[in-house]
Amino acid sequence: MIPIAGTAVLTAAQMRAAEEKAIAAGTGVDTLMQRAGAGVADAVRRLAGVNEVLVLCGPGNNGGDGYVAAARLHAAGPSVRVAASAEPRTPAAIAARALWTGAVEPLATAAPAPVVVDALFGTGLSRALDTDVSTALNRFVSHANLAIAVDLPSGIATDDGALLGDLPAFHVTLALGAAKPAHLLQPSAVHCGAVRLLPIGVTTDSDVRVLSRPDLPAPAIDAHKFTRGMVAVIRGRMAGAAQLAAQAAMHAGAGYVEILGATIPGAPHALVRRRCDDSALADPRIGAVLIGPGLGRDDAARALLDQALATDRPLVIDGDALHLVTPERLHGRPAETILTPHAGEFAALFAASDTDKLTAARAAATRANATIVFKGPDTVIAAADGRAVLSPAASSWLSTAGSGDVLAGAIAAMLAGGGTPLDAAAAGVWLHGEAARRLGPAFIADDLAEALTGARA
Numbered sequence: 001m002i003p004i005a006g007t008a009v010l011t012a013a014q015m016r017a018a019e020e021k022a023i024a025a026g027t028g029v030d031t032l033m034q035r036a037g038a039g040v041a042d043a044v045r046r047l048a049g050v051n052e053v054l055v056l057c058g059p060g061n062n063g064g065d066g067y068v069a070a071a072r073l074h075a076a077g078p079s080v081r082v083a084a085s086a087e088p089r090t091p092a093a094i095a096a097r098a099l100w101t102g103a104v105e106p107l108a109t110a111a112p113a114p115v116v117v118d119a120l121f122g123t124g125l126s127r128a129l130d131t132d133v134s135t136a137l138n139r140f141v142s143h144a145n146l147a148i149a150v151d152l153p154s155g156i157a158t159d160d161g162a163l164l165g166d167l168p169a170f171h172v173t174l175a176l177g178a179a180k181p182a183h184l185l186q187p188s189a190v191h192c193g194a195v196r197l198l199p200i201g202v203t204t205d206s207d208v209r210v211l212s213r214p215d216l217p218a219p220a221i222d223a224h225k226f227t228r229g230m231v232a233v234i235r236g237r238m239a240g241a242a243q244l245a246a247q248a249a250m251h252a253g254a255g256y257v258e259i260l261g262a263t264i265p266g267a268p269h270a271l272v273r274r275r276c277d278d279s280a281l282a283d284p285r286i287g288a289v290l291i292g293p294g295l296g297r298d299d300a301a302r303a304l305l306d307q308a309l310a311t312d313r314p315l316v317i318d319g320d321a322l323h324l325v326t327p328e329r330l331h332g333r334p335a336e337t338i339l340t341p342h343a344g345e346f347a348a349l350f351a352a353s354d355t356d357k358l359t360a361a362r363a364a365a366t367r368a369n370a371t372i373v374f375k376g377p378d379t380v381i382a383a384a385d386g387r388a389v390l391s392p393a394a395s396s397w398l399s400t401a402g403s404g405d406v407l408a409g410a411i412a413a414m415l416a417g418g419g420t421p422l423d424a425a426a427a428g429v430w431l432h433g434e435a436a437r438r439l440g441p442a443f444i445a446d447d448l449a450e451a452l453t454g455a456r457a
């Protein structure tokens with residue numbers, strides 16, 4: 001049972017292909033199911049202690065994992081019962097069913113237990129749950145002190161995170177072999193609870209990974225302020241937003257941060273204030289220009305955006321600027337671009353799409369030839385080359401004014417520090433989430449910017 005941070009994320013088809021490759025190399029599906037069931041039994045034993053366990057088994061291989069786990073739990077001592085929604089159908093699940101020598105109760109009439117293990121459906125779910133199944137599942141979970149899902153909570157779509165039924169929320173989900181998009185995308189992720197990976201000896205490879213703590217070493221012994229990264233934040237109509245972003249860039253580790261625009265006197269005194277003209281933007285020491293926080297959407301804002309787009313410096317585009325730019329204008333840029341839209345800004349920039357958030361972000365990244373940070377409770381970071389990083393949900397207290405300005409500043413600092421756009425964006429998202437975690441409830445964006453220092457520690 002290991003954390004999913006940094007691990008590969010596979011779709012149902014990619015997982016099946018990985019399984020087939022393992023089978024072709026000599027590891028049978030029964031062996032894989034034994035490994036999965038043994039891993040589930042081990043995890044359940046550790047989490048459930050001496051409490052009675054009810055394992056719910058479906059007709060496919062997810063159910064097969066459940067029968068193996070139940071048999072192993074029984075052999076290890078805890079009190080176990082099994083309830084099934086249907087007879088097993090696959091050869092591996094039929095063989096696994098034969099290992100369970102106890103009764104198999106009907107789902108509709110089985111009594112609840114303090115610990116429920118859901119092995120009804122996994123990656124093979126192909127349509128909405130029948131009402132009687134979802135009613136029973138809700139009944140068991142509502143009566144349990146601990147609800148554990150095998151691979152995925154039954155009723156969520158593996159690849160896009162859609163809910164295919166009226167689902168309860170689980171405490172723990174044991175991802176078999178690899179994390180799946182549904183463990184991270186909403187609305188399904190919130191139903192998974194804590195997700196832990198159970199490796200089953202299948203080689204998993206993917207362009208998509210789960211966000212992990214970035215490797216951010218202290219500055220080299222001979223570092224100076226410009227080698228640590230210089231960030232230029234373009235100030236627009238609302239001075240406070242640019243100031244927050246600039247403070248975030250400083251606390252995230254940039255060595256030199258300046259605000260370009262009409263000056264705002266006062267603290268922090270380490271913040272440099274300068275006029276926004278072409279010569280300021282042409283400074284070759286600038287590692288990242290940030291435009292958008294509090295920019296406004298008027299002609300003055302458009303002129304500032306034109307100036308920013310004309311530079312050959314790496315650029316982070318946030319907030320209002322996302323309403324003024326078009327994907328096509330970014331194509332010819334001679335330097336990297338990172339866009340940080342929330343759902344509304346994403347729709348304004350790329351038009352609403354009915355695909356899932358991961359697919360939409362990857363398509364947008366290719367279209368704009370930029371790295372996209374598609375923000376929300378399931379932030380997706382996508383690079384133009386197809387790679388992507390999925391962030392587990394961060395603190396819901398991040399839903400506060402100025403939080404996005406802080407994120408944009410943190411990302412600009414990471415980009416100026418020399419990371420690739422994908423790594424810089426991922427590091428900024430991680431620092432932002434970690435700062436929020438450290439702050440606990442009801443912080444304000446100013447606190448968040450300052451807390452980036454501690455998050456880097």
Ligand SMILES: NC(=O)C1=CN([C@@H]2O[C@H](COP(=O)(O)OP(=O)(O)OC[C@H]3O[C@@H](n4cnc5c(N)ncnc54)[C@H](O)[C@@H]3O)[C@@H](O)[C@H]2O)[C@@H](O)CC1
Nearest residue numbers: 019032033060061062121122123124125126127128129151
């Ligand atoms: N991919 C792998 O490497 C491994 C997968 N294993 C397990 O296998 C699972 C996938 O197994 P399957 O492909 O058999 O799929 P599932 O066990 O998820 O379910 C598929 C079965 O359910 C039926 N079904 C689908 N949606 C339904 C609905 N809404 N109502 C009623 N019936 C429905 C299908 O007709 C099929 O019979 C994984 O989630 C995992 O638990 C493990 O056994 C070991 C290795």
Ligand SMILES: [K+]
Nearest residue numbers: 118121150152
């Ligand atoms: K399941």
